[in-house]
Amino acid sequence: MGRGRLRIYLGAAPGVGKTYAMLAEAHRRLERGTDVVVAFVEDHGRRHTAAQVTGLELVPRRELTHRGARFTELDLDALLARRPQVALVDELAHTNVPGCRNEKRWQDVEELLAAGIDVISTVNIQHLESLGDVVEGITGVRQRETVPDEVVRRADQIELVDMSPQALRRRLAHGNVYAPEKVDAALANYFRPGNLTALRELALLWTADRVDEYLQKYRAEQGIKGTWQARERIVVGLTGGPEGATLIRRAARIAARGSGGELLAVHISRSDGLAGSGSGSSQALIEQRALVEGLGGSYHAVLGDDPAAGLLEFARGVNATQIVLGTSRRPAWQYIYGPGVSGTVTRESGDIDVHIVTHEHEAKGRGRIPVRRVTDLGRTRTIGGWLIGVAGPPLLALLLINVDGLGLTTDMLLFLSLTVCAALVGGLYPAMASALVSSSALNYYFAPPIHTFTIDEPQNILAVAIFTAVGIAVASVVDLAARRTHQAARSQTEAQTLSALAGTVLRGAPSGDGVLTALLEQVRETFQQESAALLERPDPLGAWHPVATAGPRPPERPETADVDVPVGENLALALRGRVLPGEDRRLLGAFAAQAAVVLERRRLAGEAAAARREAEGNRIRTALLAAVSHDLRTPLAGIKASVSSLRSADVEWDEADEAELLAGIEAGADRLDHLINNLLDMSRLQTGTVTPLILETDLDEVVPFALGGVPAGAVRLDVPETLPMIRADGGLLERSLANLIENAVKYSPDGVKVLVKAGALRPPGEPGRVELRIVDRGPGVPEEAKERIFAPFQRYGDAPRGAGVGLGLAVARGFVEAMDGTVTAEDTPGGGLTMVVTLPAVDRLPDGRAPNDRPLDDRPLDDRPSDDRPLDDRPLDDRPSDDRPLDDRPSDEHLPDDHPPIRQPRKAEPA
Numbered sequence: 001m002g003r004g005r006l007r008i009y010l011g012a013a014p015g016v017g018k019t020y021a022m023l024a025e026a027h028r029r030l031e032r033g034t035d036v037v038v039a040f041v042e043d044h045g046r047r048h049t050a051a052q053v054t055g056l057e058l059v060p061r062r063e064l065t066h067r068g069a070r071f072t073e074l075d076l077d078a079l080l081a082r083r084p085q086v087a088l089v090d091e092l093a094h095t096n097v098p099g100c101r102n103e104k105r106w107q108d109v110e111e112l113l114a115a116g117i118d119v120i121s122t123v124n125i126q127h128l129e130s131l132g133d134v135v136e137g138i139t140g141v142r143q144r145e146t147v148p149d150e151v152v153r154r155a156d157q158i159e160l161v162d163m164s165p166q167a168l169r170r171r172l173a174h175g176n177v178y179a180p181e182k183v184d185a186a187l188a189n190y191f192r193p194g195n196l197t198a199l200r201e202l203a204l205l206w207t208a209d210r211v212d213e214y215l216q217k218y219r220a221e222q223g224i225k226g227t228w229q230a231r232e233r234i235v236v237g238l239t240g241g242p243e244g245a246t247l248i249r250r251a252a253r254i255a256a257r258g259s260g261g262e263l264l265a266v267h268i269s270r271s272d273g274l275a276g277s278g279s280g281s282s283q284a285l286i287e288q289r290a291l292v293e294g295l296g297g298s299y300h301a302v303l304g305d306d307p308a309a310g311l312l313e314f315a316r317g318v319n320a321t322q323i324v325l326g327t328s329r330r331p332a333w334q335y336i337y338g339p340g341v342s343g344t345v346t347r348e349s350g351d352i353d354v355h356i357v358t359h360e361h362e363a364k365g366r367g368r369i370p371v372r373r374v375t376d377l378g379r380t381r382t383i384g385g386w387l388i389g390v391a392g393p394p395l396l397a398l399l400l401i402n403v404d405g406l407g408l409t410t411d412m413l414l415f416l417s418l419t420v421c422a423a424l425v426g427g428l429y430p431a432m433a434s435a436l437v438s439s440s441a442l443n444y445y446f447a448p449p450i451h452t453f454t455i456d457e458p459q460n461i462l463a464v465a466i467f468t469a470v471g472i473a474v475a476s477v478v479d480l481a482a483r484r485t486h487q488a489a490r491s492q493t494e495a496q497t498l499s500a501l502a503g504t505v506l507r508g509a510p511s512g513d514g515v516l517t518a519l520l521e522q523v524r525e526t527f528q529q530e531s532a533a534l535l536e537r538p539d540p541l542g543a544w545h546p547v548a549t550a551g552p553r554p555p556e557r558p559e560t561a562d563v564d565v566p567v568g569e570n571l572a573l574a575l576r577g578r579v580l581p582g583e584d585r586r587l588l589g590a591f592a593a594q595a596a597v598v599l600e601r602r603r604l605a606g607e608a609a610a611a612r613r614e615a616e617g618n619r620i621r622t623a624l625l626a627a628v629s630h631d632l633r634t635p636l637a638g639i640k641a642s643v644s645s646l647r648s649a650d651v652e653w654d655e656a657d658e659a660e661l662l663a664g665i666e667a668g669a670d671r672l673d674h675l676i677n678n679l680l681d682m683s684r685l686q687t688g689t690v691t692p693l694i695l696e697t698d699l700d701e702v703v704p705f706a707l708g709g710v711p712a713g714a715v716r717l718d719v720p721e722t723l724p725m726i727r728a729d730g731g732l733l734e735r736s737l738a739n740l741i742e743n744a745v746k747y748s749p750d751g752v753k754v755l756v757k758a759g760a761l762r763p764p765g766e767p768g769r770v771e772l773r774i775v776d777r778g779p780g781v782p783e784e785a786k787e788r789i790f791a792p793f794q795r796y797g798d799a800p801r802g803a804g805v806g807l808g809l810a811v812a813r814g815f816v817e818a819m820d821g822t823v824t825a826e827d828t829p830g831g832g833l834t835m836v837v838t839l840p841a842v843d844r845l846p847d848g849r850a851p852n853d854r855p856l857d858d859r860p861l862d863d864r865p866s867d868d869r870p871l872d873d874r875p876l877d878d879r880p881s882d883d884r885p886l887d888d889r890p891s892d893e894h895l896p897d898d899h900p901p902i903r904q905p906r907k908a909e910p911a
Contacts, residue, residue, distance in 0.1 A: 002116060003113055003114060003116065004112060004113040004114075004115070004116050004117045004118045004119060005113075005118045005119075005156040005157075006109065006113055006118075006119050006121065006154070006155040006156055006157075007025075007118075007119070007120045007121070007155065007156060007157040007158075007159070008092065008120075008121050008122065008123055008152055008155045008157070008158050008159070009021050009022050009120070009121070009122045009123075009159050009161050010122075010123060010124075010125065010152070010158055010159065010160050010161065010203060010206075010207060011122070011123075011124050011125065011160075011161045011162075011203065012124070012125050012162070012163075012196065012199040012200040012202070012203040013124060013125075013126070013168065013190075013191070013196055013199050013200075014124065014177065015168055015171055015172060015176070015177035015178075016161050016162070016163040016168060017161050017163065018122035018123075018124075018161045019041060019042070019043070019049050019090055019122055020048060020049050020052060021159070021161050022041075022088055022090070022120050022121070022122055023041065023049065023052035023053060023056070023088070024052065025120060026038070026056055026086070026088055026120065027052070027055065027056070029086060030055070030056065034085050034086055035084045035085040035086065036056065036057070036084065036085065036086045036087075036088070037056070037057045037058070037059050037079075037082065037084040037086070037087055037088070038053060038056045038057065038058045038059065038087075038088045039059050039074055039075075039079050039087040039088055039089045039112075040061065040073075040074040040088075040089050040090055040091075040105075041053060041088055041090045042090050042091060044177075044178075045179065046176060046177065048176065056088075057084075059075060059078055059079050059082060059087075060075060060078065061073060061074065061075055062074065062075035062076075062078070062100075064097045064098075064099045064100070066097045066098055066099065071097045073096055073097055073100050074089065074096075074100075074105065074108055076100075076101055076102075076108050076111060076112075077101075079112065079117075080111070080112070080115055080117075083115070083117065084117060085117070085118060086117070086118045086119070086120060087112055087117055087118070087119050087120070088119075088120050088121075089105065089108070089109055089112070089119055089120070089121045090121065090122055091105065091121075091122060091123070092105060092106050092109065092121040092122065092123040092127075092147050092151075092152075093105070093106065093123055093124075093127035093145045093146055093147040094145060095144075095145050096108070104147070106147045106148075106151050109121060110151075123147060123152060125199060125202050125203040125206060126139070126143050126199065127143055127145060127146050127147055128146065128147065128149050128152065128206070129146045129147065129148050129149055129539075129541070130149045130540065130541055131202060131206070132146055134202065135199070135202070138195055138198045138199065139190055139195050139199075141190060148539055149539070149540055149541075150539050150540065150569070150570075153569075158207060160203060160204070160207045162200070162203070162204070164200075165193045165196035165197050165200065166193070168191065168196060169187060169191060169193070169196070172186060172187060172191055173187065232254075232255060232257075232261040232262065232321050232322070233261070233262045233264060233318055233319060233320040233321050233322075234251045234252075234254050234255045234261065234262065234263050234264065234320070234321070234322050234323075234324060235251075235264050235265075235266060235311070235314065235315045235318065235320040235322070235323050235324070236248055236250075236251035236263070236264070236265045236266070236292075236323075236324040236325075237266060237267075237268070237307075237311050237323065237324070237325045237326075237341070237345075238265055238266065238267045238285065238288055239267070239326075240267065240284050240285045240288075241284065241326075241329060242284065243326045243329070243359040243360075244284060244285075244288040244326075245287075245288060245291055246326070246357065246359045247324055247325070247326050247357055247359075248263075248265060248288060248291050248292055248295065248297075249291075249295075250324060250355070250357050251263055251265075251297075251324040251355075252295045252296075252297065254322060254324065254355070255297075262297070263292065263295060263296065263297030263298070264297060264298050264300060264318060264320070265288065265289070265292040265297055265298070265299050265300065266299075266300045266301075266302055266311060266314050266315075267285055267299075267300075267301050267302070268302055268307040268310040268311055268314075300314065301562075301579045302314055302579070302580075307341050308341045308344035308345050308348070311323070311341070311345060312345060312348060312349065312352075315349075315352055316352070320352055321352065321353065322352065322353045322354070322355060323345060323349060323352055323353070323354045323355070324354075324355045324357060325341065325342045325345060325354065325355070325356055325357070326342075326356070326357050326358075326359050327342065327356055327357070327358050327359065328340045328341070328342055342354075342356055381425055381426060381427075382426050382427070382430070383426075384425045384426060385422050385423075385425040385426010385427055385430030385431070386426055386429075386430045386433070388418065388421055388422040388425055388426065388430065388434065389419070389422035389426060389430035389431060389432075389433040389434030389437065390430075390433055390434070390437060392418045392421075392422065392434065393415060393418060393434060393437040393438040393440075393441045394437070394441060396414060396415065396418055396438075396441070397441040397444075397445045397446075400414065400445070400446070401445060408442070408446055408447065411442060411446045412442060412467050415438035415439075415441065415442060415467070415471075416438070416467060416470065416471055416474070418434060418438060419431055419434040419435045419438055419471040419474060419475060420474055420475075420478060422434040422475070423474065423475040423478035423479060424478055427479050428475055428476060428479035431471070431472075431474070431475025431478065431479065432471075432472055432475055434471065434475070435467075435468055435471030435472050435475060436468070438467070438471065439467055439468040439471070442467065515598050515602075516534060516547065516548035516595060516598055516599065516602070517548050517549075517550055519548075519591065519594065519595055519598060520532040520533070520534065520548055520549065520550035520551075520595070521550045521551075522591075523550070523573070523575065523588070523591050524550055524551050524575075524577075526587075526591075527563075527575065527577075527580060527584060527588065528577065528578070529551070529562075529563075529575040529576060529577035529578065530551055530552065530553065530576050530577035531549065531550060531551030531552055531553055531554040531555070531575070531576045531577070532549070532550045532551060532554065532573070532574070532575050532576075533546045533548070533549045533550075533554035533555050533556075533561075533573075533574050534546065534547045534548045534549075534571070534572075534573055534574075534595050534599065535547065535555070535556075535557065535558060535571070535572045535573075535574055536570060536571050536572075536599075537570050538570070539570065540569050540570065542570075544556065544557045544558070544572075547599060548595075551576075553576065554574075554576065555574040555575070555576045557574075558572045558574050560574075560576075561574035561575055561576055562575060562576055562577055562578055562579050563575040563578075563579060563580050563588065565588050565589055565591075565592040566592075567592045567593065567595070567596040568596070571596055571599070572592075573588070573591065573592040573595055575588075635667075635668035635669070635671045635672045636668070636672065638664055638665075638667075638668040639664075639665050639668040639669065639672075642661040642662070642664045642665045642668075643665065645661055646658065646661055646662075670709075677735075692728075692729035692732055692815075692818050692819050693729045693731075694727050694728065694729055694819065695727070695728070695729070695730065696725045696726075696727060696842050697725060697726055697727070697728045697729075697730050697733070698723075698725055698726075699719060699723055699725075699726055699758055699770060699772065699839075700719045700720070700721050700723065700758075701730075702728075702730055702733050702734050702737065703717065703719050703737060703756060703758075703772075704717075705734045705738075706734050706735075706737035706738040706741055707738075707741065708738065709738055709741075709742050710741060710742055710745045710754075711745070713753070714745045714748075714753060714754060715741060715745065715753060715754045715755075715756055716753045716754070716755050716756070717756050717757075718755065718756065718757035718758070719756065719757070719758045719772075720758065720759075723758055723759070723760055723770055724760055724768060724770060724841040724842055724843070725841070725842040726770050726839045726840065726841055726842065727819070727820070727839070727840045727841075727842055728819045728821070728839050728840075729815075729818075729819055732815040732816075732818065732819060733815070733816070733819065733839070735811070735812075735815060736811070736812040736813075736815040736816050736823075736837070737772070737774075737812075737837070739808035739809065739811055739812040740774050740808075740809070740812050740823070740835045740837070741754065741756065741774055742808065743808050743809060743835075744774050744775075744776035744778070744833070744835065745776070747776060747778030747779065747833070748776040748777055748778050748832075749777060749778065752776075752777045754774065754775065754776050755773075755774075755775040755776075756772065756773070756774050756775075757772075757773050757775070758770060758771065758772045758773070759771055760841065761838065761841075767840060767841070767843065768840075768841040768843050769838045769839060769840055769841050770838070770839050770840075770841045771836060771837070771838045772836075772837040772838075772839075773834055773835070773836050773837075774834065774835040774837070775828050775832065775834045776828065776832045776833055776834075777828065777830070777831060777832040778832050778833060779831075779832075780827060780828065780831055780832050780833050781825060781833050783827075786824075786825040787825075789809055789825065790809050790810055790813045790823070790825075791810060809823075816837060816839070819839065819840075820839075820840055821837060821838055821839040821840070822836075822837070822838045823835065823836070823837050824836050
């Protein structure tokens with residue numbers, strides 16, 4: 001069963017027709033054969049709305065009394081029992097009368113949606129929590145009934161029911177909204193034209209934001225890169241220069257021309273990639289960021305080797321409609337290096353409009369030449385390339401001058417090799433310099449007439465020109481190959497990072513915090529950040545709190561981080577350390593998405609565990625009901641019948657009959673006591689309230705007490721007195737052994753005794769243990785069922801209902817494991833089942849002391865612990881059980897409240 005779908009009719013004010021539109025939609029669905037019911041609709045005495053209810057099935061409302069008045073509310077239980085396809089629930093923000101299951105009606109709607117029922121509801125814009133202060137400032141009325149914005153945002157469909165203020169006031173004046181005596185007051189107060197216009201604008205803008213979310217989601221799903229000019233988004237490019245404030249104000253004015261315009265400021269800094277160092281914000285950028293946020297815009301810092309490409313990539317990513325740039329501060333002569341950012345953005349913007357804004361700093365210089373770095377080879381290689389390209393050709397010319405007979409062709413090849421070497425080491429620009437210097441050296445030293453820059457023979461002119469062209473071409477190809485290598489290495493790094501990311505997530509435990517912490521550590525290492533944090537907030541207006549962190553001083557809010565990647569409205573991945581380029585942010589988005597998946601998986605695992613516990617509890621409750629209905633009622637019926645017979649005045653019973661009836665009563669009471677004790681023990685085990693009282697105990701003293709519930713002669717004991725003492729709770733151990741022995745006797749054939757034998761175990765390198773084996777010759781249990789028989793309310797085979805509720809083995813294992821022991825089932829050689837109980841033994845030194853004991857004469861009397869005092873100095877209740885005669889053992893009242901009672905030994909000697 002899937003979750004139901006929610007459709008909401010949103011209005012700016014009462015009376016615009018939300019309920020009428022909801023009822024009209026119900027009639028349309030009813031005509032199409034949909035099962036539609038009216039769960040709660042309030043017509044407020046409006047005749048047109050009341051007429052729309054006719055023909056629809058009404059679910060009776062629930063009546064409640066509060067402070068002497070009667071109210072009607074949505075009957076959630078009746079609606080869940082009816083289970084229609086669609087339910088109409090009016091006034092989503094309504095507060096229920098005390099006595100209802102939920103405080104708010106939207107919580108009732110959440111239960112209906114969880115049950116798979118589609119819901120159609122209504123709400124006014126003034127009832128959204130985030131707009132409460134705004135509406136109060138407009139109308140002077142504080143809305144007390146509100147609904148969280150997130151509840152409305154999660155709706156599958158939101159339809160705005162719009163009406164102009166003038167039309168709404170006319171409807172009000174005609175008596176279609178309120179009673180005639182209330183119209184004048186309403187028109188003069190809440191329904192004033194200014195109030196209605198402001199509320200209408202709020203509703204339109206809020207709905208537009210919701211539509212924009214749908215649009216962004218659709219564009220992402222469809223992979224659409226082009227700009228859809230559905231809403232004005234103005235991106236202003238900042239350089240950190242003094243013209244930034246002028247550009248921001250100009251862009252803000254452009255954004256303000258249309259309702260709903262959005263201002264985004266972006267600063268593109270250069271970076272070295274994943275391992276590079278980001279550029280810090282200057283004071284000018286800090287001031288410009290404050291200006292942008294003060295004007296209602298948002299500031300974004302992105303790194304990229306090419307500012308123009310980075311700006312265009314950001315603008316297309318946010319679906320921008322216009323870009324605002326300032327005229328360049330470069331002097332005119334510097335345009336020989338290229339058209340600059342403004343020219344490149346204008347040429348490559350495509351369907352995004354570009355505004356070039358003039359300012360007073362135009363062409364006054366910017367302190368450096370904006371040469372675009374084609375590839376980053378490091379300072380050492382760049383310097384080496386320039387040395388080879390500039391100093392190499394003169395040195396090679398001096399060497400070749402002293403070597404005769406090589407010829408111009410050979411000289412050109414040698415200079416060409418030097419150019420290729422410069423390209424390999426330093427990149428494009430050192431290689432171009434090498435080609436120019438080498439061609440000059442060839443012309444001056446080796447092309448006749450030598451020692452001049454003139455060339456006599458045309459073929460030599462052509463040769464030098466071809467050399468220059470080939471040198472530059474080879475340098476370009478080598479540099480292109482270097483850039484492709486750099487890009488391939490980066491792609492390989494990203495692929496390896498994503499592979500490691502997937503491995504981290506897949507190897508992690510779903511419910512542990514270690515996966516998130518490891519993921520954030522991987523983010524820090526990959527992007528060389530100081531710290532990382534996954535932040536979450538309960539709702540769009542709530543405070544952020546960290547879900548997981550890594551590194552020192554993790555950011556506490558996205559606004560204080562150097563990089564933040566939102567994952568929905570209420571989750572964000574925040575980094576502190578340096579700003580990242582746009583290409584790195586794409587990879588970071590994958591980390592953020594995986595972090596959200598891990599967090600959701602952890603929560604789902606918790607919910608699944610809770611559901612399993614609830615299901616187990618339901619199963620136990622069901623089995624308990626079955627036990628109460630049969631296993632407990634059967635002995636009660638026997639006791640009742642025997643008592644009724646004894647009290648009957650119509651029959652005179654002889655002594656033998658009375659003894660038999662009394663024996664039946666006693667047997668039934670014993671059986672009830674046994675069943676109830678097991679039920680209580682299982683309940684304590686399920687809730688974890690069993691606290692063993694561990695003492696040094698003799699096993700041969702405990703086992704006889706466990707035989708009180710079996711017939712005499714049914715068990716043969718083989719428990720040597722020479723066994724080491726064990727660490728156990730005598731009462732719990734006696735109860736566990738009693739259950740195991742009684743179970744073995746129950747399934748053992750008539751006349752065949754159950755064997756109970758014990759022995760000491762000392763595995764190499766492990767503490768000593770004592771093993772007790774309970775051997776029967778019954779039908780046995782298949783291998784696949786050996787673990788299942790220890791589950792609560794499980795009985796193997798065709799055991800009759802009167803044989804118990806299936807808790808004996810579960811209680812026995814629970815008690816033994818609480819004492820650091822084990823209970824397992826094995827096949828008996830020759831047929832049957834053997835229960836093996838192991839318990840920790842008390843190891844003794846050669847002088848008889850326990851390993852942690854000290855001789856009495858090693859310590860002063862005052863320093864001895866209480867257990868070293870003479871026995872008669874201790875209260876009776878403090879004496880260990882193995883130091884007292886059998887008659888001096890404490891009775892049940894001396895034991896803890898949750899301790900099982902110690903059975904008294906039966907009078908008959910065990911066989």
